[in-house]
Amino acid sequence: MAVKIRLARHGKKNFAFFHIVVADSRAPRDGRFIERIGVYNPNTNPATIELDNDKALQWLFNGAQPTETCRRILSYKGVMLRKHLQEGVKKGALTQEVADQKWSAWVEEKELKLSNKKSELAQTKREARKSAIEAEAKVKEARAEEIAKKKREEEEAVAKAAAQAAAEAAANEQPAAVEEAPAQETSETQE
Numbered sequence: 001m002a003v004k005i006r007l008a009r010h011g012k013k014n015f016a017f018f019h020i021v022v023a024d025s026r027a028p029r030d031g032r033f034i035e036r037i038g039v040y041n042p043n044t045n046p047a048t049i050e051l052d053n054d055k056a057l058q059w060l061f062n063g064a065q066p067t068e069t070c071r072r073i074l075s076y077k078g079v080m081l082r083k084h085l086q087e088g089v090k091k092g093a094l095t096q097e098v099a100d101q102k103w104s105a106w107v108e109e110k111e112l113k114l115s116n117k118k119s120e121l122a123q124t125k126r127e128a129r130k131s132a133i134e135a136e137a138k139v140k141e142a143r144a145e146e147i148a149k150k151k152r153e154e155e156e157a158v159a160k161a162a163a164q165a166a167a168e169a170a171a172n173e174q175p176a177a178v179e180e181a182p183a184q185e186t187s188e189t190q191e
Helices: 053-062 068-077 079-091 096-190
Strands: 003-012 015-024 035-041 048-051
Touching (some): 003 053, 003 068, 035 053, 068 079
Antiparallel strands (some): 003 015, 015 035
């Protein structure tokens, strides 16, 4: 029986996550499996990988063949490096202490890279939020200026209309006053 380490798809449409399983190669993708050794969620940034490294290593030593994607995941989590170091110990190329030192150094470096990536993502998120707030403030100021300009124009239009009405009223009253004056003169002349 050929045993594979592969992904089994779960989740909903366009939002899938995967179980990392050890299964018979003839079994369907989401069907029967021998053992579940982890979870892979590509929807988060960085992708979330929960893996039982010891079980994965044991299955690799037992002859399970990982698929290409699972091989990358196992390599990312350091299982393939650990297997390589253990094979070196079996052959006598290095001692168990040296292998453990190399393994721990690799793990520390990987954790440092991961923490740096998370902090960079958080920083870019903060910067994006800050720039969005600044852009929103600029748009808000532009709208406020536009509204103030419209108000000034309306007030000027109202003031002009009031001035014109006053001018018309004054113009209407002046001819009446002019007309009254000659009428008074005519009444005086008649006496």
